[in-house]
Amino acid sequence: MANPAFPRPDMPGPQPVAGAKVNSAAVERAPLLRSSSGEFADRTFQSAITACGLAVLGVLVLIVYELVTRSQLSWHAFGFKFFASSEWDPVREQFGALPFIYGTLVSSLVALIIAVPLSIGVAVFTTEMCPKALRGPLSFFVELLAAIPSVIYGLWAFFVLVPLLSGYVQPFLASTFGWTGLFSGPHYGIGMLAAGIILAIMIIPIISSIAREVLMVVPQHQREGVLALGATRWEMIRVGVLRNARAGIVGAIILGLGRALGETMAVTMVIGNRPEISKSLFAPGHTMASVLATEFSEATGDTYLSALVEIGLALFLVTIIVNALAQLMVWTVTRGQPARGNA
Amino acid sequence: MPEIAVSAKTVPPISLRRRMTDRLMTGLAVLTVFLVLAPLIAIFGYLVYRGVGSISWSFLTHMPKPVGEPGGGMANAIVGSVIILAIASIIGVPFGIGAGIYLAEFGRNRLGSVIRFTADVLNGVPSIVIGIVGYAIVVLYQKHFSALAGGVALSIMMVPTICRTTEEMLLLVPQALREAAYGLGIPRWRTTLSIVLRTATSGVITGIMLAFARIAGETAPLLFTTLGNQFWNVRYDQPTAALPLQIYVYANSAYEDWHRQAWAGSFVLIVLIVTSVAAVRYVVRRGSFGGAA
Numbered sequence: 001m002a003n004p005a006f007p008r009p010d011m012p013g014p015q016p017v018a019g020a021k022v023n024s025a026a027v028e029r030a031p032l033l034r035s036s037s038g039e040f041a042d043r044t045f046q047s048a049i050t051a052c053g054l055a056v057l058g059v060l061v062l063i064v065y066e067l068v069t070r071s072q073l074s075w076h077a078f079g080f081k082f083f084a085s086s087e088w089d090p091v092r093e094q095f096g097a098l099p100f101i102y103g104t105l106v107s108s109l110v111a112l113i114i115a116v117p118l119s120i121g122v123a124v125f126t127t128e129m130c131p132k133a134l135r136g137p138l139s140f141f142v143e144l145l146a147a148i149p150s151v152i153y154g155l156w157a158f159f160v161l162v163p164l165l166s167g168y169v170q171p172f173l174a175s176t177f178g179w180t181g182l183f184s185g186p187h188y189g190i191g192m193l194a195a196g197i198i199l200a201i202m203i204i205p206i207i208s209s210i211a212r213e214v215l216m217v218v219p220q221h222q223r224e225g226v227l228a229l230g231a232t233r234w235e236m237i238r239v240g241v242l243r244n245a246r247a248g249i250v251g252a253i254i255l256g257l258g259r260a261l262g263e264t265m266a267v268t269m270v271i272g273n274r275p276e277i278s279k280s281l282f283a284p285g286h287t288m289a290s291v292l293a294t295e296f297s298e299a300t301g302d303t304y305l306s307a308l309v310e311i312g313l314a315l316f317l318v319t320i321i322v323n324a325l326a327q328l329m330v331w332t333v334t335r336g337q338p339a340r341g342n343a
Numbered sequence: 344m345p346e347i348a349v350s351a352k353t354v355p356p357i358s359l360r361r362r363m364t365d366r367l368m369t370g371l372a373v374l375t376v377f378l379v380l381a382p383l384i385a386i387f388g389y390l391v392y393r394g395v396g397s398i399s400w401s402f403l404t405h406m407p408k409p410v411g412e413p414g415g416g417m418a419n420a421i422v423g424s425v426i427i428l429a430i431a432s433i434i435g436v437p438f439g440i441g442a443g444i445y446l447a448e449f450g451r452n453r454l455g456s457v458i459r460f461t462a463d464v465l466n467g468v469p470s471i472v473i474g475i476v477g478y479a480i481v482v483l484y485q486k487h488f489s490a491l492a493g494g495v496a497l498s499i500m501m502v503p504t505i506c507r508t509t510e511e512m513l514l515l516v517p518q519a520l521r522e523a524a525y526g527l528g529i530p531r532w533r534t535t536l537s538i539v540l541r542t543a544t545s546g547v548i549t550g551i552m553l554a555f556a557r558i559a560g561e562t563a564p565l566l567f568t569t570l571g572n573q574f575w576n577v578r579y580d581q582p583t584a585a586l587p588l589q590i591y592v593y594a595n596s597a598y599e600d601w602h603r604q605a606w607a608g609s610f611v612l613i614v615l616i617v618t619s620v621a622a623v624r625y626v627v628r629r630g631s632f633g634g635a636a
Contacts, residue, residue: 039530042531049445050445052442053446054458054507062476116377122379125375144387149559149612150560152390156386158594201386262470264585289471298568312471
């Protein structure tokens with residue numbers, strides 16, 4: 001039973017399992033050796049364990065299969081026009097996903113604009129400036145943010161953030177930056193801006209904790225070298241640390257983007273859920289995830305359901321591409337140490 | 344730092360502009376920390392303030408009242424959440440651990456790399472998409488919404504996390520321990536289960552609890568799998584109420600009393616999750632598997 005599926009690279013020499021073959025031939029003369037039933041148990045065990053591993057693969061295949069087959073109807077009806085049309089009319093069965101794609105992109109973009117500088121700042125502070133005693137509690141607090149369920153973020157955003165926005169922030173933005181056209185229209189509070197801000201709050205822990213991991217693997221002698229040349233601490237961080245960790249930080253940002261694109265509940269609760277494309281960030285919108293959350297269980301008609309599944313498929317593909325890209329970039333810096341975006 | 348112990352005679356002093364930039368950037372970094380901590384404290388503070396004020400014995404033990412009538416509680420949602428999470432764990436934990444064992448013990452080949460990558464991909468799939476799959480593979484066959492469908496959807500979310508942490512933890516177990524077991528003639532399955540997995544138990548449990556904390560608050564995959572229910576139900580094949588779902592529905596309602604209950608429900612949920620995260624940190628800190636590392 002010298003099984004090629006039992007690679008044991010750390011263990012050269014005769015394999016203990018291989019001994020089983022000898023003992024099945026010499027059972028009577030060597031009663032202390034394992035009987036062939038051990039071999040059977042081993043084989044059963046390995047099959048069961050391999051089945052578990054294959055189940056992971058199977059689940060992904062199942063997801064792709066279900067999404068593809070159940071979106072066929074809509075794909076045949078609308079083709080590529082589905083992603084270019086902004087008409088969403090369940091009554092006349094006309095479906096176009098453009099407003100949702102727009103909403104997902106814009107809300108995620110707003111979130112990144114807010115979250116990226118803040119997360120990098122926190123990561124730099126915790127790795128380079130922070131007193132040692134503060135480091136543990138600070139990262140614990142930031143990780144705690146990642147443990148809060150999305151629906152609670154949404155609840156808080158709806159009852160605290162939205163009134164704050166409509167009462168103070170939006171009037172200020174409208175009077176100061178109103179000329180850009182990004183901040184015009186009535187101050188509902190609810191809308192693209194609120195969604196972007198709550199998304200930013202949600203992805204900051206992810207980006208900053210991965211960025212911190214990346215900064216920590218920058219070799220110490222890089223810092224010492226730059227300091228020895230007479231640099232100030234900021235110059236050391238800029239030249240010695242950030243420049244070396246560039247690819248990893250970009251990876252961290254993209255992982256955060258992946259999370260923002262697929263985020264559902266918090267966004268659904270504050271974005272206003274209206275399939276419109278509007279230049280102003282004050283206006284209500286809709287995202288790919290939020291339209292699924294609000295309309296899927298009430299969708300009547302096969303085309304309607306199929307169109308929603310197609311949006312799900314598009315969302316699935318985009319997040320997979322974004323995540324794979326991010327994993328790759330983080331990996332180039334940390335050299336194979338797993339990047340944990342979920343914990 | 345400008346005050347590096349080099350005498351000013353040998354090295355020209357650092358210019359004012361560079362020193363100012365250094366101070367400014369340090370200040371900005373500190374500012375970002377405050378800006379990030381502010382919403383955290385605001386969310387936690389507000390949650391505790393509204394949650395503690397709204398929670399009561401009747402909230403935990405009573406059923407929801409009809410629409411618009413004040414009072415009542417979320418007893419059915421709490422029980423429903425427990426049922427759904429139990430179903431998810433019963434399906435997800437064995438598969439996750441099994442896949443983790445495969446990756447650690449048998450997975451140093453191409454299939455192993457493919458499965459490893461697949462697990463990472465699954466981890467990034469939006470939860471709402473998992474909900475669609477739960478709908479497609481369970482609800483459409485059962486012909487109605489059910490706790491089982493929600494449990495299946497959540498178990499899909501548990502597997503990748505458990506799988507990857509189990510793998511990491513098993514790889515920490517020293518090779519010598521396996522060799523010693525083989526040397527004693529212990530079969531491979533026995534070695535893996537009773538020695539390797541046993542040694543890494545607390546690490547594996549950490550992974551399970553992380554996965555549990557992650558799915559406990561998930562709402563999106565439940566929206567069109569368990570659907571929610573205003574009535575008492577403990578059957579696995581019927582629409583079932585869940586705490587996160589109830590929070591969502593109540594938050595979207597127009598009644599002040601339901602808003603209050605949404606906060607109370609959030610508080611119960613966060614206590615559940617923070618307790619498990621703290622327990623995880625405690626176990627990791629104690630490092631009972633430290634001998635393996």
